[in-house]
Amino acid sequence: MKRYFQGTAAIMTLSMRQNRVFTLAWLLLPGLWVAINTLSSLVLFPTQEALAEMGVTLIDPLTVAIHGPLLDVSVAGFVTWRTKVFLVLASGIFSMIYVVRHTRLAEEQGKRELLEANVTGSLAALAAALLNMLLINAAAALLALLGMTALGLGFTGSLAHCLGFLAAASALGLMAGLVAQFFVGASAARGTSFGCLGLLFALHILWNVSGGNHPAAYLNPLEWPLLIRPFAGERFSVLLISLTIMILPAALSLWMTHKRDVGAGLIPQREGRAFAKPGFCSLPALAWRTQKGLFLSWLIFYAVFSFALGCASYLMVSAVSSAETLAELIARLGGVDRAFMSLMLYIVSMLISVYVLMSAGILRREETAKGELLLSLPVRRSRFAFGHLVYIFGGSAALALVSGLCAGLGAMIGTGDQSALVRLFFEMAGKIPAIWAFGGISMLLFGALPRWMSGLSYGLMVLFVLLEILWEQQSVSDAVYALSPFSWVTPLKVAQPPSVLVLLCALSALLAVSGIALFERRDAAMH
Known part of the structure; x- marks a missing residue:
């Protein structure tokens, strides 16, 4: 057994030296x-009375749907309640990207085969990736624990959190390590992992809505x-269940790695056609071939998820109608079920923005993989980029419209409101300018800073989400929050005039055109 893990420590050290900024x-x-x-929180709630008053405000089903119930009305309880979902999602996404990068992507690029030319075991690469992921998460949790303790939140509750x-x-x-064993390509493994996370988050919302x-x-x-x-009668025994569940995917992924060939997946790769289809003779056809997997998988998922969300909206009526603190918001948005669906569709629009960044990332990967070959032919760079712009902008718009349509259909069935179909469709259409802003930003980075495109675009996405959360906590002003594209379509503020949304679309188009112009002037496939 020991020989299968030979060289694990050396590979761990090598991997730690890579991706230092990440x-x-x-x-x-x-x-x-x-x-x-x-x-x-210490600034906003200087007294226990202020905190108790805010606690009553926060205990409403709309917020509980995302964060769950507030277990302890104290600064420590509020901080753990407010941060836990973001910490799990952020650290979980980092973990999934890291594991897929150092397992399936390393195999796809031939790095694992190069490593195994030395004295290394067949399970060493996967074991190193999983152990490094666990160590980095543990170090991040330790730093968070030290910070919470230093700020006086209490050791036991902070440890539980x-x-x-x-x-x-x-x-x-x-889970990402297990998913990576099924697919030949890293993009499929990464996309499936994110899909599983989206499903878990949807179940998280539905369980919170139904009582949890x-x-x-x-x-x-x-x-x-x-x-x-945490801070509400800690139950550390839950960690035993967690540990048991965590052992299963780790053991399965190691067993599957041992059973399969290097570079292969448990789902066999489909053989390609001997001859291309007659229509596969243009750049748009090539863009469709590379973008269709991501687009269709997101389209199917959000159609089903939005329909289920609309059908479940009736569950919120009795729960939220008694929340006096939400009276103004509910009245402005047109009722309990409308308030719930407006906020949920707003969250869906933020998630669709991630699709825009992933679709733009495919354009960058196509440039590095096939750019020199394609551009050696009589092909203009602008045509090469425009084929993918259809999916960056048109694909994201289609996702938004289908989500609004399916949510409206579900709400019409669930609540009997015949106007829900048209209303939610146009409400989701109003979110498209904010989604397109990320397309413009990513295209500008593609033309100007291709090496940093992925990191900067996702970094800006995280920054805008942080601004959203801080604005909701009244920690930043409206002027600072206005830097985020989401601020112009949020249902928590008065609706913006159509001219503002048109201006946002024009700005997105200007950024995209500028990015293509810069792409035509720089070196191709610049790494």
């Missing part, structure tokens, strides 16, 4: 996020930080 952000983000929330998001994020990383008292919640890593109950 790893540093992963390490520091949880601690910084907890510290920011703690300091802002940090162990909760550590276990959840690690479980998501182990279901034994199956223990199987969802996103529920563990709440089930462990």
Whole structure:
């Protein structure tokens, strides 16, 4: 057995030396996020009375749908309640990207074959990736624990909070390691991992809406930080269940790696056609071939998810109607079910923005893989880029419109409101300018800074989400929040005039055209 793991420590050291900026952000983000929330909470709630008053305001089903119930009305309880979902999602996404990058992507690029030319075991690469992921998550949790303790939040509750998001994020990383064994391509493994995370998050919302008292919640890593109950009678026994669940994907992924060939997946790769289809003779056809997997998978998922969301909207009526603190918001948005659907579609639009960044990333990968070959032919760079712009902008618009249509259909069936179909369709259409802003930003980075395109675009996405959360906590002003494209389509503010949305679309188009112009002037396939 030992020979299968030969060289694991050396590969761990080698992997740690790579992607240092990525790893540093992963390490520091949880601690910084907890510290920011703690300091802002101490400023916003100087007395227990102010905190208790805010606690009553926050205990409403619309917020509980995302964060779960507030277990302890104190600064420590508020901080853990407010940060746990973000910490799990952020650390979990970091974990999934890291594991897929150092397993399936390394095989796809031939790095694992190069490593195994030395004295290394067949399981060493996967074991090194999983162990590094666990170590980085543990270090991030330790830094967050030290920060919470230093700010006076209490050691036991802080320990429970940090162990909760550590276990959840690690479980998501182990799940990605298991998913990576099924596919030949890293993009398929990464997309499926994100799809599983989206499904878990959807179940998280539905369980919170329905009360959250279901034994199956223990199987969802996103529920563990709440089930462990930090600062509310900690239940560390939940970690035993978490550990048991985490062992299963780790053991399965190691067993599958041992059974399959290097570079192969458990799902056999489909053989290509001997001759291309007659229509496969243009750049748009090539763009469709490379973009269709991502587009169709997201389209199917959000159609089903939005329909289920609309059908479940009736559950919110009795729950939210008694929340006096939401009276103004509910009245402005047109009723309980309308308020719930407006906020949910707003969250869906933020998630669709991730699709825009992933679609733009495919354009960048196509440039590095096939750019020199294609551009050696009589092909203009603008035509090469425009083929993918159809999916960056048109694909994201289609996702938004289908989500609005399916949510409206579900709400019409669930609540009997015949106007829901048209209303939610046009409401989701109003979110498209904010989604397109990310397309413009990513295209500008593609033309100007291709090496940093992925990191900067996702970094800006995270920054805008942070601004959203800080604005909701009243920690930043409206002027600062206006830097985020989401601020112009949020249902929590008065609706903007159509001219503002048209201006946002024009700005997105200008950024995209500028990016293509810069692409035509720079070196092709610049790494």
